Structure formats: structure tokens, C-alpha cells
Amino acid sequence: MKKTLLAGVSAGLLVAAASAAHAQSIDYGSLEQLFNEPVTTSATGAPQRSTEAPVDMTIISAADIQRSGATDLPTILSRVAGLDVESRGAGASDVSVRGYNQAMSPRLLVLINGRQVYLDHYGYTAWATLPVQLSEIRQIEVVKGPNSALFGFNAVGGVVNIITVNPKFDDTGDITLRTGSARYGEVSAAKSFKVGERFSARVSAGAAKSDEYENTVGVAKSQLNDPSRVTANIDTVTQLTDKVELRVEGSYSNVQVSDMLSNYAYSPSKYLTSSVKGALTAETKLGQLQLSAYQNDLTAKHLILGQNARFENQIRVVSVQDLFKIGAKHTLRVGAEYRHNEVNTAPIGGAQVSYDVLSASAMWNWAITDKLAFTAAGRYDSLDLSREGTFPAGSPPLGNGYWDRKIEEPSYNLGLVWRATDVDTFKATAARGVQVPTLVDLGALQARVTVGPYTIGLAGNPTLEPAIITNYQLTYERALPALKAEVSAKAFVQKTEDVKGQPTSAQIDVAATLVSLPVLSYRNIGDSKMTGFELAASGQLTGGFRWNADWTHTEVDDEPTAGFSPLIRTAAYAETTPENSGNVSLGWTGGAWTVDGYAHFVGEHRAYALYSAAAAPNLVDIDAYAALGGRVARTFDHGVTVALSGQNLGDNRQRQSAGLEVERRVYLSVSKTW
């Protein structure tokens, strides 16, 4: 079902061309049809065939998404080999790559058409806020392993880049009505259109709601929300001249979900997001030049330690890059980026924490021979942190100057791709990624809590060091054209230095003074190592059948610094990472009928749980489980499709994480495409 490959390095966007005009944005459809395989720019920034990308990448196609029967992105991602998805509720999940999953997972960078949609004040993704309808996604590119040299800070565990249809090239339209158990209701619509020869647009909107999973684990009602979301998006492409294109996108989302906060307590969270982005691309004698800028605005309301917290986060990003080819063998990309990120302190306000990042990056792809290619990408980020505002009573005697700090880190991706034969490909990759502390970690969290008879401060730590993730991987892929199948085997080793530990009432981080309270904070608590392998196979059979199977094994070893316990710092990844996970799927298409079934296996592991705001999170056992899903659909005339689908079909209720137990949900949908 999925096109799996391996890839590894840089940034980019655009560049390619279509049949008619001098197009600048990439025409995925034409290139995919030409090369008979998916095309991506998420590996190096340059357009590449998926099988030749020097990173470990899985591409989920629009057809895969439709056949999944899923109503959300985490369900779709859970069926990708090596991705760990923990459900927190009917509208919230955390996703990670090869372990290290956690509440408000900060190791996965998520983008839509290259714009980051993960929430940058705390570096996590509230999936329901993503302003995209499943029907308008062309493909989802999942990069496993660090890709900071392309995307910058926080592309450490992996990257999910969601590519929508492009109104310039794709004439699409869809409206979907869906109902289901637990009072599920959804409507979504997406349509692209052209006005004249030079202007095209895509507009989309959707809304959904349902009941939250039944609360069988004892979470206070006040900590839960029935999930609902409203999202909208507009995407326009204007061909200014034959060689210059302007793409402008805007988005909006209004969402409420039951979130699991990073201390593993539930919060009835609400999000309001908006964004605007412009990208100017020109094909010049110097290469393909692109200037892009965007702004993301976020209002996030949480219940933190029983206190209402409202974060107002804004990021502004301006980047420029040039992509060009020298001679027959060398493709290069050079780029620079400026980023501003700011958020207020909360739950106790009165101050603003922000940083500015200047970055320079470059990528070099060298076709050494017909069979051998080498890619090197590097990036250097320089971050300036600052704080403005007042301090609450009882804070340590520090001034705003304590936040005047610079973080400077390089990152790289190296990849060697050897096409030994027409069907055998070997890849070797090495990468260094940087997980910069979030603004919340660095000081935006500012609270006061009562523990027994004591009052304690809770605050971010501006001296927190970034976590450095190095990853090495070997991959072997073999096409089996006689069987219409492909197999792959991968082995990987990863090390995370300066793992971030959460505040805990079991360990005071800043001692009390005569004028200040003791403080709990984030700390770097040591290192962690992960090794593992992944086996995957997929193919097609006669009679319209398709199949997929994969198995991922990961072993994590936490190596804490003396004086710190990963267990009490809610960073015991050796305990919380499942050693084994896998997927099996079988599908069939015959005439107007399509039938697909999915089984997702997760081995036994442990997970943090905190059901009472006054307690500390503790580890609970999660037994091995298999989540079953499926879809039966029939297509009628005039592009009408009726589908019956379901997720978690094996049990009425299933424990997949330490949070709310996942319920069986079934859906009936009617969609029309044109």
C-alpha cells in the first residue's frame, strides 16, 4: 500500500514543471505519472523520485488515505511501519517515530505544504487543528529519523509533510458527509478552480464532532471535552509571468479536544489557529529562487494543575533559497531563514518569552555514477532567547537578563544511495538533529502549585540545553517485479543526548531562599540510546488484491546523569517504548467495490498515567493489542461513493495507552467527487 523508501536531508519546495506554462511549483501528478512512482521534495529540497531519496521515507498516497476509512491523520499514520501512535481521546493523539512517544510529543515536525503546523510554543501537534481535509491531500511524506538539515530545529524524530493538491495542476472537488457511532458527525468540502489562464485556487472547509470516549479510568469530568473541530483553508496560485509564480495560502481552525498534557494529566483544551503564507518562486538563470514568508497565530487554552492557562503564540518565518544544477552531476541548494517565535507566560501571566533564529543551510547531491549518488546537507541555526515582563511573587531573584542566551547548533544529513542492480538498492544515512527546548520549557510555563502543606513554584528553565539526536541507518530494498512486490530491511542506531526531563514534585530543582519559593523545572537528565530494525513487504496479487506487512523492533536504553531518574522525570523511554509493533493489511478492488482491512499490532509496554491533578504520574502496564480497522465502499455513477468503515473493531473498548480507553467506532459516509 505504501511506497517505502529511504531518504535523508534538506528543504525545498517547488521546482518542477508541467506541460503548459513555465511552471514553478511542483506538479506531483505529472511527475508521478512520468516516473511511475511518487515524487518528493521532503528529502533534500530538490525534487526526487521516492526510491532515490537519501532518507528513510514512506509516502502515503491519496488512494491509501481514501481506502483507510480513517477520519483522522493519526489513524492513518499508525499504519506506517515504525510510527508509534498513542490515542489520548477521540480527538487527540500523540505520534512519534520509533519510540520516545510522550504526551505532547515534541520530536515530530509536522508541515502542510512546507508550513509548520505543529504548535511551536510547546513543539507538539494537536492533530485536530490541522486545516486540511483528508480528501484534498495528495500525499503524506513521512521521514523517519532526523531531517534538521532541511527543516531546522525539531525535525529530530521524524517529519510528516502533508502535500495537498495544487490548484494550478489538479482539478479536484469533493464533498463528504459522514455519520457514525458516538454521535459522530462530519461534513467536509474541497474544490479547486481556475479563473483565466493565470489564476487558480483551492478552497476547503470541514467540521466534525463526536462524543469523547467513555471515561472508564477515573479522569475528572472537568478535565475532558467532547471533541469538535471547524477548519478552513484557501490556497491560490498566480502565474505572475511565465517564469514567476506567487502562491498564497491562508487557514483557520477552531478546535476543542481532551488533551493529555506533558505531565500526563488531562486538559479540556481549546485551540484557535490561523495562518497566512506567501511564496514567490522564479525560474532564473541562477536557478529556481524562492522567497517565502508565513505567520502562524495560536490561542491555546489548557487546564494546567487545575489552573486555566491561555497561551498566545505567534511565529513568523521568512526564508529564501536557490536550487540549481551544476553540470550533469551536481544539484545544489542554498538557503537562509529567519524565524521569530513568541508566547506569553501562563498560567501566571505578566511576561513574554521569545526567540529569534537565523539559519543558513546548503545541500549538495552528487551523482557519482549511474548507480551511486551521495547527498550532503548541513544547516546552522543561531537562536537568541529573550524575556520581557514581570515576575510573580516568590520567584527566584532573577532578572529578564537571565534569559539573554544564545543557542547555536549545526545539523547535518548524509546519504549514500547505491542502486546495485535494477531491483536492488542499498542506502546508508547519517544525521544529526537538534531538538531545541520549547518556549514553554524555556520559561513560558510559570505557575504555583500546592504540594501538601507547601507552596512550590513551577517554571521553565532558560538554561536548558537542546537535545542532540544522531541517527545512523542502513537500508536494503528489493523490487520483485515478477511478484509485483517489494521488500525492505532496515537497521538503525540512534542516540539522544541531553534528554529533557519533566518537572516533578519528587525533586526540587531550585532551592527556596528567604525571598523565593522552591521551584520545579525542566532539566537535562542524561542520554538515551535506541537500536532496532524494520522489515517490510508489500505488493499486489492477481484478482485485484493488494497487501502490506511490516514489523518494527526497537530497543531503548536510558542512560541518566547521576542524580536524575528518568522514571520520576516522566522520561523513562526504555519502559514506554514498545519493543515490537507491526501492521498487516489486505485490500481488494473489483468493479465498483473496494474492500480493505487493517490490523495494527503493538507489543506490551508501559505508559505514564495521571488521573488526579494532585498526584504524580505513574507507570501502568499496557498489554499487547491489535487494533483492527476496515472499509467497504461502493462507487456509483457521477462520482458518488458510499462507504462503511470502522476503527478499533476488535473490542468494544481497548486499552491502547494510559489514557482513555479507545472505543470501537463505525462510520457511514457518502461522498461525491468531480
Added chain:
Amino acid sequence: MSKTKPAAALAAALLTIAPLSAHADAAKDLQIAGRALTFLENGPTGKQVLGVVFDPSKPASVAEKNAVMAAIGGGMNAGALTLTAKPVEAGAVSGVSGVAALYVTTGVNVGAAAKAKKIITIGSDASCAASGACVMSVSADPKVEIIVNRSAAAAVGAVFKSAFRMMIREV
């Protein structure tokens, strides 16, 4: 059978499946050729005629020409193009007209004549582009491969879009 035997059998089967030899499938190759032409700057669109160059003294060339003509038939859609074909004897290339490109059968070299006419030449044999006899070589199986000879392309004034250039092999 023990648990290990099926796995061992599968592994043995995978290892013994030899790579398929390149199989010239005229229809697939023509699809690639037609779609590749749309990535030319100011490239052709709509209905276009492909000249199929053959050497009547070479049976293999004639057979390939016949296969190409049959594959295109009354018209073949390839991306934004609808291709029709007409046979062109190698010796007649210098006088050919009304074609968007020349599809050169294996073993035929009309590079000089095509350059003089500023016509793009496409072959299904990789050596055609590698040697400079063709501007471009295409093959669909077992994996799509496109080779463009930069000097041959420059000689006929063919400029491919940069994204396309980054995804193919240039010599």
C-alpha cells in the same frame, strides 16, 4: 514444517529471483517519451506527430518500427500530448517535416541529420543518448530511466525544465 522453514524458503526465494532483464515495451517507452517531451521549455502540447526512424536494411530496426507504429495506432495519449506516428527512413531524416520529435529505433544513428534539422531525437536504447546520437533515451522497465545528452540537447536547442533535469540522468 518447523517455524523456520517457511521463513528460510521465503528468504531463498527472494534471493534467487533474478533481476528481470530490460524488456522493451514499445507502448510503455512511448508513454515515457511523450510525457518527457512536455517537460521541455516551450514544449509541445496537444496533437503531435512522432517520426519513427528506422533502417529498412536492418530487420530489428524494422521490427521495432512496426511495434512502435502499432503501439501508437490511431493516437496515443501521453500526458498533455496525443501522439500519432509516421515512419521515417533513416536516409530521409534530412527532409522530414511536421514532426515534434524523432523516435530512433535501436541501431540507427541519425544524430547529425536531426541536429541539422533542430529536431529532438529519442531512443529506447540507453547508448543512443550516451553516445550523443540521441538527445534523450527512455525506458520504462524494470524502472523508468531517462537519459539526456546535454550537448545533443543544446545542439537542437532543447532546454528541459530544471525540476525534470534534477530527476533524470544527464550525460
